[in-house]
Amino acid sequence: MTGRLRIAVIGLGARSRTWLKVLSAHPGVIVTGLADPSAEARHAAGVLFPDAATAPDAAALARTAQADAAILVTPPGGRAAQIDACLAAGWDILAEKPLADSVAEAARFVARAEAAGRQLLVGLNFRYLPVTRAYRAALDEGRVGAPEFGRFLYERWRDGRLPHLNRYPLQMDHPMLWEQSVHHFDLMRHVYRREPLRIDARTWNPSWSMYRGHANVSALIEFEGGMHVTYQGTWAGGVDRLDFDWRTDCTNGVLIQREMMGGLVAATRQGEFAPVETAAHEPWITDAAALLDMAVRAFTGTGPAECTGRDHLSSLLMLEACIRSSDRGGPVELAELHDETTSEEHA
Ligand SMILES: NC(=O)c1ccc[n+]([C@@H]2O[C@H](COP(=O)([O-])OP(=O)(O)OC[C@H]3O[C@@H](n4cnc5c(N)ncnc54)[C@H](O)[C@@H]3O)[C@@H](O)[C@H]2O)c1
Structure with missing residues (x-):
C-alpha cells in the first residue's frame, strides 16, 4: 500500500472523541468514513473530517466509503453485523475493548477475521x-x-x-x-x-x-x-x-x-x-496514539500485530x-472455559 492508510470510524460516541483527535494528528492515516445512527454525532465528526463519507451504520458506510481499515468504537454488544460488514469490505479492524460481550461471540469474530484473511486487533491502550x-x-x-x-x-x-x-x-x-x-x-x-x-x-x-x-x-x-x-x-x-x-x-x-x-x-x-x-505522557492521548501507531504498522505490513483478537480471548x-x-461459589479452572470456547468458535 502506498500513501496514507484510509480509516473508517464506526461509532461516534464518547470514546471516539479521543480517536478522532488522535487520528487527525497522525500523518500516516486519513479518515475516509464515519458511521453512527445519530445524525448529530455524524455532523459533529464530519466537521473535523469534511471529506469523509458518512452513514448510519457500518454496512451502509462500506457501500460508500473507500477504506483500508475500520476502528470500531461501538458498544461491545451487537457487533456481529458491524464486523461482518467490515470484513466483507476487505477492511482490517481495530475494535475497542471488550471485543464482544461474551467470549463465544468474540471467538466467532476472531475466527471470521482469520477466515477472511483480515487482521482483527483490540484497543488495549493501557x-x-x-x-x-x-x-x-x-x-x-x-x-x-x-x-x-x-x-x-x-x-x-x-x-x-x-x-x-x-x-x-x-x-x-x-x-x-x-x-x-x-x-x-x-x-x-x-x-x-x-x-x-x-x-x-x-x-x-x-x-x-x-x-x-x-x-x-x-x-x-x-x-x-x-x-x-x-x-x-x-x-x-x-x-x-x-x-x-x-x-x-x-x-x-x-x-x-x-x-x-x-x-x-x-x-x-x-x-x-x-x-x-x-x-512523559498526555493522559488518554499518548496511549491511544501509540496503539494507533502499532495498528497502522500492522495493517500496512511494516510492523508486528499486537493486541490481537486471538490474544484478547484469554483476557475475556x-x-x-x-x-x-x-455463581458457583468456588474456583474455576481457565482450562475448563478454554475448551468450551474452542468448541464454540466455529459455531
Ligand atoms: N480504551 C478505553 O480507554 C475506552 C474508554 C471508553 C470506552 N471504550 C470502549 O469504546 C467502546 C464505545 O464506548 P463509548 O464510550 O464510545 O460508548 P458510547 O455509547 O458513548 O458511544 C457508542 C456510539 O456507537 C454508536 N453506535 C451504536 N450502534 C452503532 C452501529 N451499529 N453502527 C455505528 N455506530 C453505532 C452509538 O450511537 C454511539 O454514538 C466500548 O467498547 C467501550 O468499552 C474504551
Missing part, C-alpha cells in the same frame, strides 16, 4: 502507557527480583450518568468486569507475561450502586508459575474519587504503581521506595471465569 512499559521493563530486567505475588486495587465512584460518559454500562449485567476489569486483567497478563490458570471470584452490587449489574469484583487469580494476584475493583466505591494501587512482591523487593497512569516506585527489601523513571476468559466462579 498497554501503551509509559508506566505500563516501565513496569514491564522493571520486571523483565529483574530490578527487584522475580515476581511471586501481587495485589491490584481499583476503587472508583463512577457516576455513569455524567453527560460525557457512555450510558449502556448502567444496564449491563457485569459493567465493572466487562468495561473496566478487562483492562486490568489484560495488564496483568501483559506485564507479568504469564497466563492465568485458576480464578476464585465474587461479584456483587453495593446497595447504593447506580448500576443494574454488578459493580464490584473481588478475585484471587493464580497465574502460571505459582504467582497469585489479589484483585479488587469497584465502580461504586464509597467516596467520589479513584484510588489505584498495583503492587507486585518480588524475590528482592516490591514494585508499586500508585496511580492509574503513573506513580511507579520500587524498593528493595530493606530500602526506601524510589520513583521508577517513566516517559478471565471475565467469564469470574462470573462462573461467583
Whole structure:
C-alpha cells in the first residue's frame, strides 16, 4: 500500500472523541468514513473530517466509503453485523475493548477475521502507557527480583450518568468486569507475561450502586508459575474519587504503581521506595496514539500485530471465569472455559 492508510470510524460516541483527535494528528492515516445512527454525532465528526463519507451504520458506510481499515468504537454488544460488514469490505479492524460481550461471540469474530484473511486487533491502550512499559521493563530486567505475588486495587465512584460518559454500562449485567476489569486483567497478563490458570471470584452490587449489574469484583487469580494476584475493583466505591494501587512482591523487593497512569516506585527489601523513571505522557492521548501507531504498522505490513483478537480471548476468559466462579461459589479452572470456547468458535 502506498500513501496514507484510509480509516473508517464506526461509532461516534464518547470514546471516539479521543480517536478522532488522535487520528487527525497522525500523518500516516486519513479518515475516509464515519458511521453512527445519530445524525448529530455524524455532523459533529464530519466537521473535523469534511471529506469523509458518512452513514448510519457500518454496512451502509462500506457501500460508500473507500477504506483500508475500520476502528470500531461501538458498544461491545451487537457487533456481529458491524464486523461482518467490515470484513466483507476487505477492511482490517481495530475494535475497542471488550471485543464482544461474551467470549463465544468474540471467538466467532476472531475466527471470521482469520477466515477472511483480515487482521482483527483490540484497543488495549493501557498497554501503551509509559508506566505500563516501565513496569514491564522493571520486571523483565529483574530490578527487584522475580515476581511471586501481587495485589491490584481499583476503587472508583463512577457516576455513569455524567453527560460525557457512555450510558449502556448502567444496564449491563457485569459493567465493572466487562468495561473496566478487562483492562486490568489484560495488564496483568501483559506485564507479568504469564497466563492465568485458576480464578476464585465474587461479584456483587453495593446497595447504593447506580448500576443494574454488578459493580464490584473481588478475585484471587493464580497465574502460571505459582504467582497469585489479589484483585479488587469497584465502580461504586464509597467516596467520589479513584484510588489505584498495583503492587507486585518480588524475590528482592516490591514494585508499586500508585496511580492509574503513573506513580511507579520500587524498593528493595530493606530500602526506601524510589520513583521508577517513566516517559512523559498526555493522559488518554499518548496511549491511544501509540496503539494507533502499532495498528497502522500492522495493517500496512511494516510492523508486528499486537493486541490481537486471538490474544484478547484469554483476557475475556478471565471475565467469564469470574462470573462462573461467583455463581458457583468456588474456583474455576481457565482450562475448563478454554475448551468450551474452542468448541464454540466455529459455531
Ligand atoms: N480504551 C478505553 O480507554 C475506552 C474508554 C471508553 C470506552 N471504550 C470502549 O469504546 C467502546 C464505545 O464506548 P463509548 O464510550 O464510545 O460508548 P458510547 O455509547 O458513548 O458511544 C457508542 C456510539 O456507537 C454508536 N453506535 C451504536 N450502534 C452503532 C452501529 N451499529 N453502527 C455505528 N455506530 C453505532 C452509538 O450511537 C454511539 O454514538 C466500548 O467498547 C467501550 O468499552 C474504551
